Amino acid sequence: MPFDAQTLLGNLSGHEQAPHIWIAYSGGMDSHVLLHALSCIRGQLASELKAIHINHDLHVDATQWDRHCARICEQLDIPYQSTTVSLDTVAEEGIEAAARSARYQALSGYMAEGDILLTAQHADDQAETLMLQLLRGSGVPGLAAMPAQSRFSKGWHLRPLLTNTRDELLDYATVHQLQWIEDPSNSDTRFDRNYLRHTVMPQLRARWPAMPHLLSRSARHMAEANELLENQGVRALENMNIGSRLRIKSSDPLILSIGELCALSPAQQRNLLRHWIKQQGMPVPSAAILDQLQYSVVQASIDSQPLLQWRGVEVRRYQDDLYIMQVLSPHDVTQVICWDGHSRVELANGTLLQLAELSQQGLDLDKLKGTVLEIRYRQGGERCRVAGAGCSKSLKHLFQEGNVPPWQRSRIPLLYVNNQLALIVGLGVCEGFGKSG
Structure with a gap:
């Protein structure tokens, strides 16, 4: 199906009233087509168009690309913003994944409530993504590839070009005499996606010309199957x-x-x-x-x-x-916190304690007046006769009775009053400190 601006408008159906539409504009052919087509239908949209360029600073010409994008946006009268990101975790996840993560993190920072982010992935990109997921042995969620729309930041992320091939977008770009940037890294077949794009996919397409559309259709089927699985999972969790x-x-x-x-x-x-x-x-x-x-x-x-x-x-x-x-962080069980009892106290793990809440656990606040309050953690050997219970028991025994997992036991705050254990937070009040004791 040939691509034109009205095709794009149809793919934006239901989102025309968004406060802002942000176009992720790299300067490449795909995003330039998206930007240009949006400029042609802006009068049919209630949204304010804004373009944003993410400079990964990975190429010597990155600054020139930024200037090119700014110039194109000026010609189209679309507000333009640029931001530079740094890649901090390349060694762990690879440069492609690190760049993608940094890019979307930066984009999310510009989104206001109800805004829409548009990116220019197309049917060939979708086919490549599906192939990559197959080669990773992915399940149904992975084989669903890229969703046409999904929640993102405070709004939505739409990929309105997924039904069109790269060739269809190139035809549009040629007819409208668009000028775009060719990033040489897109030809580097050391990267898996580029290897697929330049070595594998052309051979498949020579045998099966409709391959991009067919694989994109399979991804849509997988997306539907994944939605059914998600609904089934939600229902099962409810039960x-x-x-x-x-x-x-x-x-x-x-x-x-x-x-x-x-x-x-x-x-x-x-x-x-x-x-x-x-x-x-x-x-x-x-x-x-x-x-x-x-x-x-x-x-x-x-x-x-x-x-x-x-x-x-x-x-x-x-x-x-x-x-x-x-993941549990290291915990110092030897720490002792002196507490005045009036203010809320924040523990090392972020827990906030205040006497009003402890009173709801049965602690008699009148018995704390004029006393020294300390918050400690289990060291071993502590005992408590829980108010209303028959005999004194070790904390280990009380934790076992309360089905408290072993990894939590040393992290549960203990309230001491005048050096005497008074409360095991969340588990029980010791005799002599309860409201009826």
């Missing part, structure tokens, strides 16, 4: 026993019942685990890590305490429960 224990701050772990999880088929387990992790706002693991989670953690013996970490996330097992949390 699962998801809870929390001793959740004294928002980043504390959420819990999933392994017994209920194992009642599902292996495929349903993986789908539910993926959406459980996603629901917590955590990075979704690769298929390989998900398999490891399923077989090494979920199916571990009930008396083991396996741990799996990836990208700042960790999942642990304790008894018949699965816990997800941010």
Whole structure:
């Protein structure tokens, strides 16, 4: 299908009222076509158009490219902004991924509520992405490739050219005599995408001329399948026993019942685990890590305490429960915090304590007047007779009775009054300090 400005307008349907439309403008042919076509339909849009150029400062001509983009935007009367980003994690993730991450992070900073970001990926890009995901052994989410629209920052990210091929965009650029930048790095076949683009895809296209459209269609089918899986995962999570224990701050772990999880088929387990992790706002693991989670953690013996970490996330097992949390930072159990009892006190892990909240746990504030308050952590050997209970018990025993996982026990604040244990935060008040004691 030939590309024109009205085709673009149709692909923006439903988003014409956005406050601003930001065009990610690299100066290359694809983004120039997008920019030019938008300039032709601006009168049919309620949005203010703005172009933004991300300078990765990776090429000697980067400054000239910036000036070229500014000049084109001036000719089209589109406000232009440029920002330079630095790549801090190239060694870890590779230059392509690092540049992409830095680019989108910079773009997100310009988005206001309800704004739209447009990028110029097309059908050939989509076909390449699908091929790369296939070669990585990706599952359905990866094979869905790039979504036509998705939530981004405070608004939306749209890719309105995904239904058009590179050749169709080139025809538009030629007819309108557009001038664009050719980035020599796009020809460097040391990069996987460029190798596919220049070596593999031309051979496939020679045999199957409609290949870009066909692979893009497959990606759309995968996107639909992924949506169905996501909906199924959401429904399954709603029926699962998801809870929390001793959740004294928002980043504390959420819990999933392994017994209920194992009642599902292996495929349903993986789908539910993926959406459980996603629901917590955590990075979704690769298929390989998900398999490891399923077989090494979920199916571990009930008396083991396996741990799996990836990208700042960790999942642990304790008894018949699965816990997800941010990777635990080192914790100094020897610290002692003197507290006046009047102000809120912030602990090293970010937990905020105040007496009003501790009163809700049964602590009698009248018994604290004129006393010395300290916050400590478990050292070993502590005992407490929980108010209303029969006898004194060790903290270890109380933690076991309360099903407190071992890794949390040394992190639970203990309130001491005149050097006497008065409260185990979230677990119980010691005798003599309760409202009825």
